[in-house]
Amino acid sequence: MTHSSILSDLPVLPLAESFALTEAYNLDTFPKKVNLGQGVYRDEECQPWILPSVRSAEEFLHRQHLNHEYLPIPGAAEFTKEARNLLFSPQLAQNENITSVQTVAGTGANHLAALFCARYLRPKHVFISDPTWDNHHLIWETAGPDIKRKLYPYYDPLTRSLNFDGMIAELENSAEENDVVILHACAHNPTGIDPTHTQWEKIADIVAKKRLFVVFDSAYQGFASGDLDADAWAIRYFYSRFFEGASLPISATPSGMIVCQSFSKNFGLYGERIGALHLVTPPSVSPRGAYTHLVRLIRAEISCPSLFGERCVHIILTDPELRSKWEEDVKTMASRIQRVRMSLKLELENIGAQGNWDHIERQIGMFSYTGLSKTQVRRLKDVHHVYMLENGRMSLSGLNGKNVAYVARAIKDVVDRD
Ligand SMILES: Cc1ncc(COP(=O)(O)O)c(C=O)c1O
Incomplete structure (x- = not known):
């Protein structure tokens, strides 16, 4: 029976x-x-x-006969520091209100962002671009089942361009304070259409007006223009405008921002699952407190992240010769x-x-x-x-x-x- x-x-x-x-x-x-x-x-x-730079890094690491001990729960601090520098620029990245943890690639960063928001920010809605990388939906459905997923228009099939007015109108009409909006930092997947600088400024206006919490997804830094700095423009603009210094009135400061960073594409390290999450906090929030909550979530989920990818990315970003080789590799792909x-x-x-x-x-x-x-x-x-x-x-x-x-x-x- x-x-x-x-x-x-x-x-x-x-x-x-x-x-x-x-x-x-x-x-x-x-x-x-x-x-x-x-x-x-x-x-x-x-x-x-x-990538030739990755091949050289692999050979170098192999010769070091490194051990296979556990990493700390938030990952290797020397790696997360370089990851942060790459996205925010070494100058902005020094600020103490950006805390960073290593993640299981971009997907892990998005998932951790969703878990963190669901548990501690508790927004009513998460706004997702229409269309988007399909996993955004699954991630937020599984990690934040109580958060209502809403689409904001992004693509206009008639003009085959950005539906900017539709996007702004939807956020204006439907978003509430503390809601999350997911923005693709560059090289939007799937449309291949990014806002102009002026449009990013207007998106930031609505983020400020509605006090939204931005989750930037940066999976293609280097692929939009071949220039790593140019592709991080929107992230740096939002950071400088809202979180650098303490000059903004509290009514115009969003409650925070997260950047999810993937190294799968720009290092060709797809299967190594290497990425980072950067949490930006406003002056009223203790970066250390928020960080310890991220660490707790990581401990429950993966205990600590993996070694090879972070070693490889770290050595490439810090060794001047490998770094310039890598920047050439990114240009070659783009x-x-x-x-x-x-x-x-x-x-x-x-x-x-x-x-x-x-x-x-x-x-x-x-x-x-x-x-x-x-x-x-x-x-x-x-x-x-x-x-x-x-x-x-x-x-x-x-x-x-x-x-x-x-x-x-x-x-x-x-x-x-x-
Ligand atoms: C927009 C976007 N975000 C995140 C990812 C996650 O990439 P991975 O988990 O492979 O780093 C992808 C991958 O296709 C993507 O297109």
Whole structure:
């Protein structure tokens, strides 16, 4: 006799889309298949790229015969200091109201941010861009089930540009004091569209007016422009405006800010799961108190973070030769993506694919939000073996000189059918 369990009725859930696509792609035996699904960098040969700076750091670390002891609960302090410098600039990062902990990549940082907010900030709503990286929803659903998730408009499909007025209006009309707003620091996933500096200033106005708590998600520093400082502009602007010095009246100071930082993409350390969370506190909050609460959450969740990624990132950021090699590596990745972006657009125009493809060139970062419909995306996969997300997001690094013409012809076939 079998006893039923409360777990017996659990349905089988689908795998996250980008991982499911990669599984399907790996099983596909068609020789010309192309994977434009997962947000990972690939070189001209369609292979994972171990950054030369990372390779040198690995070799150096290997020669040191380092031990495998536990790290402290908040991670390696020398690593989190460098991570903070990279995002905030060494000058701003000295301020004591930024406290940093090591995380399990960008996902772990986002998850810890959600846990921290759910437990200690207790906002009524979290505002998430529409569209966004799909994991934002799952993370906040699981870590903060009592916080209502709301979408703010971000993308205008008609103009294929930022729906700035819609975004501001939604925050103006629906956000309440202490609500969380998640902002992509640069190279927005999936749209490849970032606010201009003037628009960031206006977003900061509404954050101040409504006293919102900003969670910046920085997963692509270096990929928007190839320049690490330029890509951190919005974070530094918000920090300087709200938290540097104590000159603002309390009514215009947000209750804090968190920055989630990933090193998966800009160091190519995807599987090493290395990232950081930076908590910025206003003068009325003790940074030490807030920090100890973060540490407690980490202790319960992972006890302490892992070693290899932090060692690798730390040595690269602090050794002048490795650092300049790495900055070149980041430029190499950003410029190759830029080149294939241009080739795809030109190829589509040259073969006369129906429609206007200027947006592919205008968008920035790792992705193109192509505007292709679900049906078109499905046909691309089923007929042409070209894999991309159903929302039309294409990870451009899967393109190269050998397959761009094939992909353009496949796109022409699916758009010309409508
Ligand atoms: C917007 C955004 N945030 C965070 C992440 C998390 O990256 P990871 O956990 O691999 O560092 C990603 C990855 O695709 C992303 O696109």
